[in-house]
Amino acid sequence: MIENKGRPNRLGVKGWLGGGRWGFERYLYALHRLTGLALLAYFVMHIGITSSRAFGENAWTSTMGVVKGPLFSVGEFLVFAAFAFHAVNGIRLVLVELGFAIGQPIEPVYPYRTSVDEQRPLAIGVMILAAILAIVGGIGFLK
Amino acid sequence: MRDQRLWTWHIGAGAVILVLLGLHMTVMHLDAIVRVFNPAPGEPVDWSNVVARGKSVFFLVTYVLLLGTALFHGFYGLRNILFELNPGAPAKKAMNGLFLVAGLVLFAIGTWAAWAGFTVARSA
Secondary structure, eight states: OOOOOSSOOTTTHHHHHOOGGGOHHHHHHHHHHHHHHHHHHHHHHHHHHHGGGGGOHHHHHHHHHHTOSHHHHHHHHHHHHHHHHHHHHHHHHHHHHTTTTSOOOOOOOSSOOOHHHHHHHHHHHHHHHHHHHHHHHHHHHTO | OHHHHHHHHHHHHHHHHHHHHHHHHHHHHOTTTOOTTOOSSSOTTSHHHHHHHHTOHHHHHHHHHHHHHHHHHHHHHHHHHHHTTOOOHHHHHHHHHHHHHHHHHHHHHHHHHHHHHHHHHHHO
């Protein structure tokens, strides 16, 4: 992360989530962060829960018994969907950061064009891919 | 310069996680389609399947690699989000220390559990 020296985030927490006039991609960015935080929280819990296998079959079975049921299934599906979104949107963010899918530089001649229009198909494409992954993964949770 | 380097590592860790967590999700949640990692009948979390995977050196290594990269990626991401609130230098230092210690402690616990799980599975 490059140090912000000239324009501090005066909006505070609102600046994290508010997309303002930056549009669809800015909200995807906010959702990327939210899913990232949720995945981190889940991951810390996951380390604790799955560590029970170190104590053998009885410890593992009783721990899995605690995290069973429809509520946990829904929670796990949400984690899977968050992963699907975070992963494909992360690929999009890296592509855009490296200068792919944003078009060539052009002269600023009226009527002005924005590179946001150039990257919109990529954003829509990755959202469709994330939805397909979430649905395919969701089939496993319906069992 | 340090932050640019860490940011590059953050992106690199993301690429590693994409592969390894993608594999983990395939093993655990796409078992209706891909059964090869769950040789025993039943759920991927059933003890027989946990043991079957737990015996594998490949899974041991990938678990530890995924653990390290995911902890770095997650805590560095959280640090960046919090730094956007422009905290003072002492708060930044405290957060750096806190996330580093938390990451190292969780990595130690996870690595120990992966190794202990591996030895339990081998002796089962």
